[in-house]
Amino acid sequence: MTTVCLFTRDLRVHDQPVLHAAAEQSDGQVVPLFVVDDAIEGFRVPNRARFLAESLADLDAGLRDAGARLVVRRGDVAAEVRKVAEEVDATAVHVAGDVSAYAGQRRGALEDALGDRELVVQDAVVTVVSPGTITPTGGDHFKIFTPYHRKWADVETREPLDPPRGLRLPKGVKAGAVPKAKDLTDGDTAPGLLPGGEKAARARLDDWLDRIDEYAQGQDLPARDGTSRLSPYLHFGCLSPTEIARRAGTGSEAAAQFVRQLAWRDFHHQTLAAVPRASRQDYRDRGDRWRRDDDEFAAWAEGRTGVPIVDAGMRQLHHEGWMHNRLRLITGSFLTKSLYLDWRLGARHFLDHLVDGDVANNQMNWQWVAGTGTDTRPNRVLNVITQARRYDPDGEYVRRWVPELAELEGKKIHEPWTSGTEVDYPDPIVDLDHVGETFRAARGA
Ligand SMILES: Cc1cc2nc3c(=O)[nH]c(=O)nc-3n(C[C@H](O)[C@H](O)[C@H](O)COP(=O)(O)OP(=O)(O)OC[C@H]3O[C@@H](n4cnc5c(N)ncnc54)[C@H](O)[C@@H]3O)c2cc1C
Numbered sequence: 001m002t003t004v005c006l007f008t009r010d011l012r013v014h015d016q017p018v019l020h021a022a023a024e025q026s027d028g029q030v031v032p033l034f035v036v037d038d039a040i041e042g043f044r045v046p047n048r049a050r051f052l053a054e055s056l057a058d059l060d061a062g063l064r065d066a067g068a069r070l071v072v073r074r075g076d077v078a079a080e081v082r083k084v085a086e087e088v089d090a091t092a093v094h095v096a097g098d099v100s101a102y103a104g105q106r107r108g109a110l111e112d113a114l115g116d117r118e119l120v121v122q123d124a125v126v127t128v129v130s131p132g133t134i135t136p137t138g139g140d141h142f143k144i145f146t147p148y149h150r151k152w153a154d155v156e157t158r159e160p161l162d163p164p165r166g167l168r169l170p171k172g173v174k175a176g177a178v179p180k181a182k183d184l185t186d187g188d189t190a191p192g193l194l195p196g197g198e199k200a201a202r203a204r205l206d207d208w209l210d211r212i213d214e215y216a217q218g219q220d221l222p223a224r225d226g227t228s229r230l231s232p233y234l235h236f237g238c239l240s241p242t243e244i245a246r247r248a249g250t251g252s253e254a255a256a257q258f259v260r261q262l263a264w265r266d267f268h269h270q271t272l273a274a275v276p277r278a279s280r281q282d283y284r285d286r287g288d289r290w291r292r293d294d295d296e297f298a299a300w301a302e303g304r305t306g307v308p309i310v311d312a313g314m315r316q317l318h319h320e321g322w323m324h325n326r327l328r329l330i331t332g333s334f335l336t337k338s339l340y341l342d343w344r345l346g347a348r349h350f351l352d353h354l355v356d357g358d359v360a361n362n363q364m365n366w367q368w369v370a371g372t373g374t375d376t377r378p379n380r381v382l383n384v385i386t387q388a389r390r391y392d393p394d395g396e397y398v399r400r401w402v403p404e405l406a407e408l409e410g411k412k413i414h415e416p417w418t419s420g421t422e423v424d425y426p427d428p429i430v431d432l433d434h435v436g437e438t439f440r441a442a443r444g445a
Contacts, residue, residue, distance in 0.1 A: 001025070001026045001027065001029065001091050002026050002029045002030065002031065002088045002089060002090045002091065002170050003022040003023075003025050003026040003029070003030050003031070003090055003091060003092050003093070003094060004022065004030070004031045004033050004081065004084060004085055004088070004090045004092070004093040004094065005018055005019045005022035005023070005030055005031070005032045005033065005094050005095075006018075006033050006034075006035070006077075006081055006093055006094065006095040006110075007032065007033065007034045007059065007070075008095060008096055008098060008103075008237075009096075009098070009126060009235065009236050009237045010096045010125050010126060010237035011034075011052075011055045011056065011058075011059045011198065011236050011237050011238055012059065012062070012198045012201075012237055012238050012239065012240065013059070013062035013063065013065075013066060013163040013164065013198065014160065014161070014162070014163050014198065014202070014239075014240065014243065015160035015161045015240035015242060015243040016125075016161065016163070016164075016240070017096075017122045017124070017125055017158075017161060018094045018095060018096050018122045018125055019032065019094075019164055020161050020164060021094050021120060021122060022092070022094040022120075023164050023167055025091070025092060025094075025120075026091070028067070028164075028166045028167050028168050029168050029169075029170055030068065030167055030168075030169075031071050031084055031088055031090065031169065031170065031173060032059075032063050032068055032069070032070055032071060032167070033070075033071045033072075033073065033080075033081065033084055034056060034059075034070055034071070034072050034073075035072075035073045035074065035075070035077045035080045035081065036072065036073070036074040036075075036179055036184070037075075037076075037077040037106075038074070038075060038076065039076070039077070039102070040102070042351070042357060043184055043185075044184060044185045044187075045185070045187075045351070045352055045353075045357065046181075046185045046187035046188060046189045047189050047190050047193055047321035047353060047354070047355040047357075048354075048355055048357060049181050049184035049185040049187075049189075050181040050185075050189045050193060050196065051193070051194070051196035051232055051236060051355050052181075052184065052196065052236060053178075053179055053180050053181040053183070053184060053196070054181075054195055054196030054197045054200075055196040055197045055198070055236050055238050056070060056072070056178045056179065057178050057197065058196070058197030058198050058199055058200075058238070059197075059198065060178050061199075062163065062198055063167065065163070066163060066164045066165055066166070066167045067165065067166055067167040067168060068167035068168065068169045069169065069175050070175065070178055071084065071169070071173055071174075071175050071176060072175065072176040072177065072178055072179065073176055074176075074179075077106055077109070077110070078106070078109035078110050078112070078113035079113065081093055081110060081113065081114070082113040082114060084173075085114060085117055087172075087173065088170045088173060090117060091117065091118060092117060092118035092119070092120050093110065093114060093117060093118070093119050093120070094120045094122060095107075095110065095119065095120070095121055095122070096121070096122050096125035096126055096237075097121045097122060097123050097125065097126070097130060098126050099126070099127075099131055099269045099270075099272050099273035099276075099360055100272060100276065100279060100359045100360065101276035101277070101279060102359075104276060107119070107121065124157070124158070124242060125237070125240075126237065126241075126269070127241055127265065127266045127269045127270075128152075128155075128157060128241045128242050128245050128262055128263075128266055129152055129155045129157075129266050129270075131269055131270035131273035131274065132270070132273070133155060134148070134151040134152060134155060140274050141270050141271060141273070141274035141275075142267065142270065142271075143271075143374055144374060144376060145263075145264065145267050145374065148263070148267050148270070149260065149263045149267070152263045152266060152267075153250075153263070157242050157245065157246060158242060159246075160240060160242060160243040160246060189321070190318060190319055190320055190321035190353070190355075191319060192319050192320040192321070193320065193321045193322075193355055194229065194232060194320075194321075194322070194355065196232070196236065196238065197238060198238045198239070200233075200238075201230070201233035201238035201239045202239070204228070204229065204230060204233065205228075205230065205233075205239055205244060205247070208228040208229075208230065209247055209248065212228075212248060212252070212254055212255055212258055213252060213254045213255075214226050214254070215227065215228075215254040215255075215257055215258050216252075216253050216254035216257060219257065220325075220326050220391050221326075221391060221392070222313075222316075222324035222326050222327055222391060222392060222397045223392060223394070223396035223397040223400070227324065227325065228258065229322065230244065231322070231356035231358075231361075232322070232355040232356040234265070234356070235355075235356045235357070235358045235361075241262055241265070241266075244262065245259050245262050265360075265361060267374075268360045268361050268364035268365065269360045269361075271283070271360075271364055271373075271374060272359065272360040272363070272364060278363060278364065278367065278373075279359050279363045280344070280363075282367065282372040283364070283367050283372055283373045283374065284372055284373065284378070285372070286371060286372055286378065286443055286445075287443070287444060288342075288370075288372070288442075288443060289442070290340060290341055290342035291339070291340045291341055291442075292341070292342075293339070293341065296339050296341065296429055296430075297335075297339075297341055297345055299426075299429050300314065300331070300334070300335050300339065300341075300346075301314065301349050302314070303315040303318070303401075303402075304426055305334070305426075305428065305429050305430075306425065306426040306427050306428035306429055307334065307384055307385075307428050307429075307432070308388065308395075308398045308402050308405055308413060308414055308415075308425075309327070309330055309384055309385075309387065309388035309392060309397075309398055309414060310330060310331050310334045310384060311401070311402050312327070312392075312397055312398045312400070312401035312402050313327030313328070313330060313331040313401075314331055315401040315402065316401050317350070317353050317354070318353065319401070320355075321353055321354060321355040322354065322355055322356065323350075323354070324397075326387070326391050328350075328365065328369075329369060329382065329387075330382060330384055330387050330388075331346075332346055332365070332366060332369035332370070333369050333381065333382040333384070334382075334384055336366075336369060336370040336371075337369075337370075337371075337380075337381040337382065337435065337436075337439045338381065338384065338430055338432070338435040338439070339429075339430060340438070340439055340442050343366045343367060343369065343370035343372065344366075346366060347362055347363055347366040350362055350366070371443075378445075379439075379440060379443065379445040381435055381436040381439050381440075383432075383436075384432065385414055385415060385432065388414040389411055389414055392414070393411070394410060395408070395409075395410060395411065395412075395413035395414065398413050398414065399413060402425070404423060404424050404425050405423060405425060407423075408423065
C-alpha cells in the first residue's frame, strides 16, 4: 500500500501529523509531495519565495534522514496530485486542514480529482486548535478574543510527534528538482531576511525559549529584539504551533503572554475559516467610504510620511521583510485612521513584503486595526506620537531606521518638525492634531 503526504504550509518533519498518518497507513511507503502551485501568488513574492525555497531544501534533507526525499511537481495542485497518486496507485492522500477560501477550494478540487482514492484532512497542524473545535454557545465562531482565549487555554493538545523513521519512496517515482528562489521569482529580496527552513526554525526556538522571560518587558519595545521572530517559521509550518505552545508552557508571566499570542493566531484563523470573504470584505461593515490618495499611500509605503515612527516601521519592513508588531499597529492605524485610506491597500502592501505574510493573520489584523474586524473599540485612533514616546522612549528604534534624524536627541526625535532643528526630512503629510475628529466624522462614528 502507498500513500501521498501532500505538504502545503507544514514544511517540517517534527510534530508532523500529516506525514505521520500517511506513513502509518502505508507502513512507511509514502510519497512526500510538494506542488509549486501556480495559483498561489504568495509563492512569487520575493521574500516568501526565498524563504519557501530554503524551507523546501531543508524539508528534503529531513525526509532523506527519514529514508525518503521530497518529490516536487509544478502546476495545478489537484491535477498534479492526481497524476502522482495514479502513478504510484496511492490508496490515500493526506493533507493538513487550512482556513482560507483558497484552501477550501483546493480541498474541493482534490476531492474531485482523487475520485475513489481517500483524502484524509488532518486537524491541528497549521494551528494549535483547529477552527470549529471550540465554539461559543449559539455561534459557529468566536467574535471576541477574550472568551475564545479562555476556552482555547483549556483544550488538551497532543504530545508532539517525533520525526518519522524508515520511510520508503515507491520505486520509479521521479523526485523532481527542489526549486531555488530564482525558479520561483525574479524579484529582489530584503537584505535582512531571516533564513528559511526547519533547522533554522528549531535553532531559533531553542534560543527563544532560553530568553523567553525577556518577553514580559521587551514585547512592546521595538528597539529590542524582545519577541521571538518565529512568525515566518509558523507561517510556513517549519515549526509546529502545538510544539511551541507546549514547550513554552505557562510557567511564567512572560511564557503565558507569549502563548497568548499563539491563541491570537488561532483566533484569527478561526475567524477567517468561518468567514472566508473577510480576506477581502469588511468583517463588520462600518459604512466606510475610504479616501483615495495615491501620493499619500506612496509616502506611507515608502516610509516618507514625515512621521518618524511610521517611517521607521515601513523602512524596517523593506529592509527585513518583517516588522515589529507594535509598528504594524502604528503604521496600520496611521494608514486607516489618520489618512483614512482603505485597509486593503495596506494589507496588500504588507503581503507583498512580509516574509510571514499570511492571509488569516494579515487580513484579520488589518481589519482589527481599521475597526472593521474584531476590535471591541473600532473607532479608537492611535496617537502615533504618544505611541512613539511610550514604546521608543529614547528614539533608538527611529534612529536605527531613519538615519537622517539620528542626530536629534531623546524624545525630540519623534517630532522633528517642532524641534527647530535643520534636518533633511519631510513635514508630516497630515495634521496629527486633528486626525481623530476627521476620522470619526468620515466614518460617521
Ligand atoms: C496590521 C497587522 C498585520 C499583521 N500581519 C501579519 C502577518 O501577515 N503574518 C503574521 O504572522 N502576523 C501578522 N501580524 C501579527 C503580528 O504582528 C506578528 O505575528 C508578529 O509581529 C510576529 O513577530 P514575532 O514572531 O516576533 O511575534 P511574537 O510576539 O514572538 O509572537 C509569537 C507568535 O504569535 C503569533 N502572533 C503574535 N501576535 C499576533 C497577532 N496580533 N495576531 C496573530 N498572531 C500573532 C505569531 O505567529 C508570532 O510568531 C500582523 C499584525 C498587524 C497589526
